[in-house]
Amino acid sequence: MRLSSFILAASIAVPATSETIVITQNGFDYSPFEASVQVGDTVRWEWSNGTHDVTSGADCSEDGLFFGLLRTSNPVFEYVVEESLAGQTVEYHCSVGNHCGFGMLAYLIVGDVNEPCPGDVNGDQAVTFNDLLEILASWGSDDAAKDVDGSGTVDFGDLLGTLANWGPC
Ligand SMILES: [Cu+2]
Known part of the structure; x- marks a missing residue:
């Protein structure tokens, strides 16, 4: 050659490196709505106001993959993206009251594993x-x-x- x-x-x-992806809660919103992450990345949700949580699962139901509180007493929740999620879109929501019904949900878009x-x-x-x-x-x-x-x-x-x-x- x-x-x-x-x-x-x-x-x-x-370059492939582990990163921390910050998702900010504000009212009934998680921002960004769709967060692109990689296996091994740390997803860090940061509370802004109210009483909320971060609950994995579609259709406002809990699938047990991850759960964390977001409120004044627990303003940060972190989750490290597991390898089993490679290539998947992971829906999560707030399980407090009817927040999910009000549209408090968002997605993690997980990249393929290298x-x-x-x-x-x-x-x-x-x-x-x-x-x-x-x-x-x-x-x-x-x-x-x-x-x-x-x-x-x-x-x-x-x-x-x-x-x-x-x-x-
Ligand atoms: Cu909420």
Whole structure:
């Protein structure tokens, strides 16, 4: 493969890291109404006013996935997105009074899980020329993040492992 092929195959992608997604309660609203999250992210609901909660489940019924209070005595509820929810849309609502009937509900849009991706040493969900550059920069070291084949040294075997997984993860 020629060098120019590597460069053409390089792509821009967002690094995969765990984040905290903040959802703010205000009146009968959760904002954002649809929150995009990833497995492993922390969803953090923040109370603004009134007496509410965060109850998972569609049609104003509780499915037991998560539940937390949102009120002056408990102004924050956090939930870490479980792997079983990958690729799903998770509906939740407020179970206090008839709040759900008044429209106090919202959604978590859970992204697909990323499979392990040998050769993606920079974690951008694609094996590209940038990964080769990182391997070359650590050539001869024992940097585990760049030791694609687990040999204990960053060397030619890691270049081969990277080439074998070329492209999007
Ligand atoms: Cu409520």
